[in-house]
Amino acid sequence: MPELALPREELIRRLPKAELHLHLEGSIQPELALQLAGRHGVSLPGSEEGVEGLRRHYRFTSFDDFLRLYLALSSCLTDAEDFTTITVDLARQLAEQNVRYAEVTVTPMTHVARGVPGDALLAGLAEGRMRAREEHGVELAWVFDILRNQADxxxxxxxxxxxxxxxGVVGLGLTGPESLEWPLQPFAPLFARARENGLHSLPHAGEHAGPESIWAALRWLGAERLGHGVRCLEDSELVQHLVEKRIALEVCPSSNVSLGVCAELGQHPLPRLLAAGLAVTLASDDPPLFSTSLTDEYLRCAARFSWSAEQVLSLAAAGFEHSLLPLKTKQAWLAAQREIAAGEVTR
Ligand SMILES: [Zn+2]
Structure with missing residues (x-):
C-alpha cells in the first residue's frame, strides 16, 4: 500500500464517516435543551444559571447521574416538532464532522410513557430525517430501543x-441496566419477530457486565452487532466466536471512561480488541454528555494509541462495512474514502 500523504488529523476530518452507535436523546446540546425546556415550561438542572449552569450538569461520574440528566433532557421532548428539531440539529453536528451516515438509537417508550403519542414521535422523526438529508446531506436510520427493565x-x-x-427504522435495540436481574430470555420471541419482519437485532451488551451478558444477547436476541461489547475480552472462546461470525462491536471510548467502564483512555481495551482481530467500529454514544464527537473519538484514540493513517482509514471503513446500508451504497462510500486518502498519496 502506498504511503498516505495526508496527516492523520486531516485525514480524520476529511474522510466521510459513518457512526453506528449514537443516541438521539443523548445528542441534545445544552443550548438547544434550554430552548426546548423554555418552550414547554420544563426546568432542567442548573438552568436557573443559564446555559453554563446546565452545561455543568453535562459532566458526571456515575451512571445514576448520567441517567438523571438523560431523563431530564428527554422530558423536554413533547411534540412532533421537538423530535424534528433535535434530529435536524443532530444532522448539523454530524455534517460538521463529515459524518454522512448514522444509525441513531431512539427510546420510544421513554416518551410514550410520558404521554407523547407514538404517531407524533414517528412523524417528527420522519420529518427530521428528510430535512437531515435535504439540509445537511446526512442520511439517518433509526434503531428503536427496548429497556430491559421495562419488559411491559x-x-x-x-x-x-x-x-x-x-x-427508516432498521433495527431493534436493547438498553437499560445490564444486570442478571433483568434476564434476556423473555425478550427472545420479540426479537425473533423483529428479525422475521426485517428488523436487525442491535442490543447493548458487554459494557457494564461481562461475557455472560454478551452470550445471552447472542443466544436470546440473535445480536448482529454489539453496543459496546468491550468486555468480550474476558472470554477467549467468546472472542473467537465474535471474530468468526464477524459480529462487530460499536466501541465508544469516551463513554466508557465517563461511565467508569475503564479508568482512563490509556487503559481502554480498544487496542486489544483490534489486535484480537475483532470487527470494531468507533462511535460517540451520547456526544455532548461525554464531551466528545465522532471526530474527537478518532482524534483522541489516534493520538493515544499512535495509529497510522492506514489504521485510521481502516477504522473509518469499518463504520460503513458494518452498517446496514445496501451493499452498493457501502461500496460507494468505501471507494470515496479510498479516493480521498489515495488522491493525496505522495508522488
Ligand atoms: Zn449506547
Missing amino acids: RAEPTLELALRGREQ
Whole structure:
C-alpha cells in the first residue's frame, strides 16, 4: 500500500464517516435543551444559571447521574416538532464532522410513557430525517430501543418500530441496566419477530457486565452487532466466536471512561480488541454528555494509541462495512474514502 500523504488529523476530518452507535436523546446540546425546556415550561438542572449552569450538569461520574440528566433532557421532548428539531440539529453536528451516515438509537417508550403519542414521535422523526438529508446531506436510520427493565413496554416498542420501517427504522435495540436481574430470555420471541419482519437485532451488551451478558444477547436476541461489547475480552472462546461470525462491536471510548467502564483512555481495551482481530467500529454514544464527537473519538484514540493513517482509514471503513446500508451504497462510500486518502498519496 502506498504511503498516505495526508496527516492523520486531516485525514480524520476529511474522510466521510459513518457512526453506528449514537443516541438521539443523548445528542441534545445544552443550548438547544434550554430552548426546548423554555418552550414547554420544563426546568432542567442548573438552568436557573443559564446555559453554563446546565452545561455543568453535562459532566458526571456515575451512571445514576448520567441517567438523571438523560431523563431530564428527554422530558423536554413533547411534540412532533421537538423530535424534528433535535434530529435536524443532530444532522448539523454530524455534517460538521463529515459524518454522512448514522444509525441513531431512539427510546420510544421513554416518551410514550410520558404521554407523547407514538404517531407524533414517528412523524417528527420522519420529518427530521428528510430535512437531515435535504439540509445537511446526512442520511439517518433509526434503531428503536427496548429497556430491559421495562419488559411491559417491549411489545409496543416493537409495534412502533415495525410501523416505522418505511421511515427508516432498521433495527431493534436493547438498553437499560445490564444486570442478571433483568434476564434476556423473555425478550427472545420479540426479537425473533423483529428479525422475521426485517428488523436487525442491535442490543447493548458487554459494557457494564461481562461475557455472560454478551452470550445471552447472542443466544436470546440473535445480536448482529454489539453496543459496546468491550468486555468480550474476558472470554477467549467468546472472542473467537465474535471474530468468526464477524459480529462487530460499536466501541465508544469516551463513554466508557465517563461511565467508569475503564479508568482512563490509556487503559481502554480498544487496542486489544483490534489486535484480537475483532470487527470494531468507533462511535460517540451520547456526544455532548461525554464531551466528545465522532471526530474527537478518532482524534483522541489516534493520538493515544499512535495509529497510522492506514489504521485510521481502516477504522473509518469499518463504520460503513458494518452498517446496514445496501451493499452498493457501502461500496460507494468505501471507494470515496479510498479516493480521498489515495488522491493525496505522495508522488
Ligand atoms: Zn449506547
